[in-house]
Every structure is written in structure tokens, then in C-alpha cells.
Amino acid sequence: MTTVDQAKAMARRLRAALAARDLSVPHATALELAAASLGHEDWNTACAALEQTADDRIRFLETVPILRIFDEAKAREFYCGFLGFVPGFEHRFEPGLPLYMEVARAGLRLHLSEHHGDASPGSTVFVRMRGVHAFHRELTDRRYGYARPGIEEAPWGDVLEVADPFGNRLRFCQPRDAGTGHRPGRSAIG
Template identity: 90%
Template sequence: MTTVDQAKAMAKRLRAALAARDLAVPHATALELVAAGLGHDDWNTACAALDRIGEDEPRFLETVPILRIFDEAKAREFYGGFLGFTSGFEHRFEPGLPLYMEVARAGLRLHLSEHHGDASPGSTVFVPMTGIHAFHRELTDKRYGYARPGIERAPWGDVLEVADPFGNRLRFCERRAG
């Protein structure tokens, strides 16, 4: 997400580029143009909406849940075969030791771990998404023997929940406008 400081720098570059073409605009006008380019009505609205984290401050980029698994083959069948995730990295300290792996699909990354101390079985992960009805059709069409999830209408959106073979739940939600 663009920060206020980045937007100000964009306005400064815009003014310089316009000045190089003999088009002088006040700094306030450049700020308004940048705000419009970022999809905001005006600079004040942009300032309220833009991220205020500075370049040197900590920034949390994403959350990657770690889910406990007990059986590699079942995990691959469920997350790969049923949910359509692809495997990313895999790590074992040495052959025969517990697996730690990443699976990903459409911007969602999960870490799956056989390590006892990494996570508790029975966790729930809330996953905001779009296209939940198409995802539901995809899962239903697979006729997976251990899960036939439905979609529930909640006040905050349509929810599709699946439980993995290890008791973890993935709660996919397409939020409704308003």
C-alpha cells in the first residue's frame, strides 16, 4: 500500500516532470492529482486512507498461518488434491525427521508442520477471498470423499468452511458490500 510519504514524493516528481515541460503547477495541485491517480476524491481523503508507516518503521506484509499436520500423504491429498494448492518449499532437518512445508494458491500461503511445537491441531484460519461460489463449485465437482462443504450466509459475508484431516479449519469468506 502506498504511504503518505510515498504519495508526497510522487507529487514532487510530478511537479518536476511538468516543470520540465514548462507547465508550472502548485504543490497543492500536484498532491490533488496524485490523490486522484490513487483513486481518492482529494488529498485530504487520500491522507486519511493512505498508510502512515514511514520507510524506516516496521511493516507487517502478510500473515502466513502454520497448521499442524500428522501425515504427509494425507496433507498432500487434502491441500493439493482437494483444495488445489501447490507445494512450495519443503524442509526436514534430515531424512526421516518431521516435515515443514509451504502450500500456496491464489495469493494464500500456508505453512504445514509435522513438528510438535509449531502449532496446535484444531486451529481455525479465516481467509477473506473473492470468487467463493466458483471455489465451492470446484470443490463440489471433485466429489472428495471426506468433505462436501456448503456455503453459509453470515451477516459479514458468504462463508465456506473446510476441515483438514488434522482438525484444522479453513474458513473462507467473501465479504458482502456494506
């Protein structure tokens, strides 16, 4: 999102670019032009709208689910070996204490915790994604001994659900195109 300061800088750059072409405009005009280029009626309207995007406005930047695990080796086999996630950070307060780790893949980050109280076993995480059919083929090709997930065609999209060894479920969903009801990447006919 553009802030008021960024819009003012835009107006200064515009004014300088015009001056380099021997076109002189007052600063107020440059501000009005910057506001118009951002889709606002005038500078005052732009300022009111852009103030709402200031850093003190409440914004949720990311969600990172925490899933309870009980066995590090099984968690690594499932999340890294089967699902193809890559380990990120790992933390223990000292050797022999419970593990807290991150796994990530294609923009999705999950935290896995052996700590009692961090999460309840049997949780469900719903993940919107693209490429669910390719992901399904990849998982099927791995021939994991404890899961052979399929794809369910739900009204909201194609859903591939897997359960980890600790009872947590991950529902990967490729949503339908909101305008047509068809799945992105597939023809309307088939």
C-alpha cells in the first residue's frame, strides 16, 4: 500500500521529470496528479485514504499454524520426506527438551512443537493453494506407507486432505474460480 509520504515523493519525482522537459507545474498540481494516478479524486481524498494505510493501522501479516507433534523422526518423515517441506529453524531450550521447529514449502510455513500446551493434537489446517493436482501426483509417486490421499471435488474447490502421524489434518484446497465456478487451470468442459 502507498503511504502519504510515498505519494508526496511520487509528486516530487513527477514535478522533477516535468521540469526536465521544460514543463513547470506548482507543487500542489503535482500532488493532485499523484493523487489521480493513485485513483483518488483529489489530494485531500488521497490523504484521507492513505492515512488509513499507515503503519499504526491494524494489519495481520501472516498466519503460521502450530501443530503438536510427539516424535521428531516421524514428524520429519511425514513433513519433509512425504510432503516435501524443508526444515527451517529448530529450537530446544537445552538438549533433551522438547523440539520446536519450522518447516516450509512454496510460501507455506508450519511450526511443529513437542511442547505440551502449544497446540492440541487433532487440529486441522486449511491451506488455499494452486497446483493441487500436481501436488497429489507428487505425493502419490512417493508411495508413502501410511497415506494414499485422494482429491475430493467440493463445491468450493478441489481438496486434498492428509493426516499426520499425530492426528493433525492438512486440507490443501485449490479454490474454484469465483466468477465461473470452474477450477483454475482446468477447462470449463472437463
